[in-house]
Amino acid sequence: MATLMRSTPWVDPALEAAHWVVPMPLSPERLRQRGFNQAYLLARELAPTVVRKDLLLRIRDTPAQSSLPRRERMANVQNVFAIEPLQHHQIQGKRIVLVDDVMTSGASLNAAAHTLKQAGAQHVTALIFARTD
Secondary structure, three states, X not given: OHHHHHOOOOHHHHHHHXXXXXXXXXXXXXXXXXXXXXXXXXXHHHOOXXXXXXXXXXXXXXXXXXXXXXXXXHHXXXXXXXXOHHHHHHOOOOXXXXXXXXXXXXXXXXXXXXXXXXXXXXXXXXXXXXXXX
């Protein structure tokens, strides 16, 4: 999947310009259930030297976005993400690429990007493998 993602013309320049590549975090409960974070595995393959899975936290478990009607997705991810307090200084003025496997409405990515921008990120780009209806 990472190889396919890198074949998109703008991906390599975005990764090269990034200070940090941040996978979309799972809640601790979802991570225990699944046993791995697919976004982290993709990020690690895309840019192993700048992956930071310790910057962005998912602080609340929510129903899967794909299980909700479109209008409920934005509300579902409000106040779900936070910056790891001890790593807050690592975000100031940085260019960040957020990585996820699938985007449906974009609500989760928008909420995560907003959290990073509020913490002082200079620029946030989202990189996904697939988009659904």
